[in-house]
Amino acid sequence: MKKFINHPENLVEEMLEGFVKANVDKVRRLPTERVLVRKDAPVKGKVGIVTGGGSGHKPAFIGYIGKGLVDAVAVGDIFAAPPVQRVYEAIKAVDGGKGVLLCLGNYSGDVMNFGMAAELAQAEGIPIESVIVNDDVASSPKDRMDNRRGVAGEVILWKVVGALAEEGADLAKMKEVGTRAVFNTRSLGVAHTPCIMPSSGKPSFEIGEDEMEIGVGHHGEPGIQRMKMMSADEVTELMTLKVIEDLPFKSGDEVTVLINGLGSTSLLEMYISFRKVAQILADHSIKIHRTYIGEFFTSMEMGGFSVTLTKMDDELKRLMDAPCNGVHFIQH
Amino acid sequence: MGVSFERVKMAFVRILEELEKNRQYLNDLDAPIGDSDHGDSVTNAFRKVKEAVDKYPEGDRDIGKLLQEVGKSIIFSGGAAMGPLYGTAFMDAGKVVSGKPELTPQDVVTMWEAFAGGIARRGNAKMGEKTMYDTIYPMVESLKASLAAGEGFEEMITRAIERARQGMESTKDMLSLRGRSSRLGERSIGHIDPGAASSFIVIKAFLETLLEK
Numbered sequence: 239m240k241k242f243i244n245h246p247e248n249l250v251e252e253m254l255e256g257f258v259k260a261n262v263d264k265v266r267r268l269p270t271e272r273v274l275v276r277k278d279a280p281v282k283g284k285v286g287i288v289t290g291g292g293s294g295h296k297p298a299f300i301g302y303i304g305k306g307l308v309d310a311v312a313v314g315d316i317f318a319a320p321p322v323q324r325v326y327e328a329i330k331a332v333d334g335g336k337g338v339l340l341c342l343g344n345y346s347g348d349v350m351n352f353g354m355a356a357e358l359a360q361a362e363g364i365p366i367e368s369v370i371v372n373d374d375v376a377s378s379p380k381d382r383m384d385n386r387r388g389v390a391g392e393v394i395l396w397k398v399v400g401a402l403a404e405e406g407a408d409l410a411k412m413k414e415v416g417t418r419a420v421f422n423t424r425s426l427g428v429a430h431t432p433c434i435m436p437s438s439g440k441p442s443f444e445i446g447e448d449e450m451e452i453g454v455g456h457h458g459e460p461g462i463q464r465m466k467m468m469s470a471d472e473v474t475e476l477m478t479l480k481v482i483e484d485l486p487f488k489s490g491d492e493v494t495v496l497i498n499g500l501g502s503t504s505l506l507e508m509y510i511s512f513r514k515v516a517q518i519l520a521d522h523s524i525k526i527h528r529t530y531i532g533e534f535f536t537s538m539e540m541g542g543f544s545v546t547l548t549k550m551d552d553e554l555k556r557l558m559d560a561p562c563n564g565v566h567f568i569q570h
Numbered sequence: 571m572g573v574s575f576e577r578v579k580m581a582f583v584r585i586l587e588e589l590e591k592n593r594q595y596l597n598d599l600d601a602p603i604g605d606s607d608h609g610d611s612v613t614n615a616f617r618k619v620k621e622a623v624d625k626y627p628e629g630d631r632d633i634g635k636l637l638q639e640v641g642k643s644i645i646f647s648g649g650a651a652m653g654p655l656y657g658t659a660f661m662d663a664g665k666v667v668s669g670k671p672e673l674t675p676q677d678v679v680t681m682w683e684a685f686a687g688g689i690a691r692r693g694n695a696k697m698g699e700k701t702m703y704d705t706i707y708p709m710v711e712s713l714k715a716s717l718a719a720g721e722g723f724e725e726m727i728t729r730a731i732e733r734a735r736q737g738m739e740s741t742k743d744m745l746s747l748r749g750r751s752s753r754l755g756e757r758s759i760g761h762i763d764p765g766a767a768s769s770f771i772v773i774k775a776f777l778e779t780l781l782e783k
Contacts, residue, residue: 247610314649317605321649322657346749347651350692354645354654377753387753438597438606457605459753 239439241539246436250293250315257300261565265303271327272320274300275310279332285403285412286310286332289341289396290325291348292317294433295456298392298535301566307400308341308564316436316538317457319347325355329364337365337409339416341395343388343456344372367409369416371395373425373546375484376453376461389456390498390535390546391423394558397567401560415553422549424484426477429454429500429542430467442540452476456500456537470507474514477545482522487547489523494530494558496546501536503543508532515545528558534567572672573780575631581779582616582623582640588775589613589768596771600764603751608652608764615648615656616772631671637664637681651749652765655693655702656772662688675723678780679713686710693748700744700751700758702765709734709773727777738762738770
């Protein structure tokens with residue numbers, strides 16, 4: 239294993255220590271639990287937004303703490319859901335009197351821990367709603383949407399509900415718009431190289447030198463098809479068409495495009511891929527509203543990228559365009 | 571014979587010892603179908619359990635309350651999918667033996683039946699889905715059958731451990747239908763489920779402690 243770490247057991251703690259020190263202007267850590275919150279949390283009169291999950295996805299989740307994005311992150315171990323107590327403390331820390339929205343990916347560990355924390359908080363009178371992200375078209379067929387996992391589409395959800403909360407929306411409205419954003423978001427990833435698990439020093443999955451896997455998940459979960467390596471145009475076309483046909487995105491639609499690097503794929507490659515996405519969307523008469531390209535939600539140093547499309551409406555456009563000031567996501 | 575409060579307390583010491591020994595084995599089982607951290611997660615959770623058990627008030631000998639403290643500690647600080655499942659199971663197990671300073675064989679059966687019920691409730695688990703439930707459910711059925719047949723305590727426990735082992739091993743040939751490993755489809759076949767393996771370690775250590783002289 240070639241990683242610049244100290245001891246695998248201390249890796250998350252040491253990373254957080256560095257993160258908090260580097261970003262004292264935007265975040266603070268709760269004294270009792272492994273939870274990071276917006277410096278000025280709780281913001282009075284604003285719905286609080288709590289997200290979280292396993293570590294290993296930098297800049298997700300903690301890089302999205304900030305004005306116009308999320309208020310708190312419950313930090314788990316590498317690829318493992320955070321425990322109930324952590325989510326519960328996160329909720330309590332950001333409740334500004336209007337309730338708290340939980341945003342999470344559709345993984346059994348996250349769903350159970352966030353769900354139990356929500357029950358505890360509700361019992362104390364804090365209104366809670368949840369939006370569960372399931373944008374990965376590779377993770378289950380369309381008739382089993384409830385079984386699909388959440389991937390880069392979580393970034394779109396944070397952006398949308400974060401902007402909405404700053405506008406002063408109530409919890410019910412946040413739930414409604416967040417759910418709509420998730421429903422209109424579809425993603426598909428590809429990987430040719432696994433990440434190495436720090437605890438074991440072993441790769442998250444085995445794959446041949448000349449192979450790639452379409453539909454790979456954010457923890458190296460296998461996808462839908464293992465194939466020989468393709469060119470940027472070929473693989474981008476394969477992925478983009480699958481994403482388009484899944485919603486389906488139609489002629490005349492407007493979309494936000496997110497090309498997300500999974501950890502060790504260069505920005506150079508992502509721009510080549512986006513060039514092809516843009517051509518395909520133009521061929522389908524689908525208009526691009528906004529484009530994001532870079533590392534938004536990685537799987538440590540996995541080699542590969544994902545394509546996410548979100549169908550826009552006027553409200554979603556306004557929210558995507560709103561400014562935000564997260565640690566790793568700033569928009570003017 | 572009854573199982574004393576001290577014996578149950580000791581069971582959690584033994585569970586942690588066994589998990590520490592098998593930590594890497596469980597991580598390795600988790601590697602092909604998960605993310606090779608199940609040994610770490612479950613060992614860390616039971617380290618917290620050991621702390622909770624050590625902190626349990628001197629003089630209070632309520633086994634039900636002790637088990638609920640164990641459950642709470644796993645729920646609150648366990649994390650992953652394992653935390654809510656083991657946590658709920660021990661909470662439920664504690665509720666049915668509440669107030670008891672000593673367990674009869676019947677109580678042991680009732681306790682594990684509630685434990686299995688907790689897993690089923692929290693995880694919507696069923697047999698044959700390649701989960702910890704495949705270890706636990708047959709073990710509970712075996713305890714119930716032994717009790718009904720009037721078997722001796724030692725025989726009942728030994729048989730139950732063996733059934734748990736068989737249950738764990740049966741997951742090897744199963745297709746995963748739950749959790750992250752279910753994404754593997756056919757490729758999940760041929761590997762023992764890490765949750766089934768960790769629950770075998772937990773059950774075996776617990777039950778064997780009840781037989782210690």
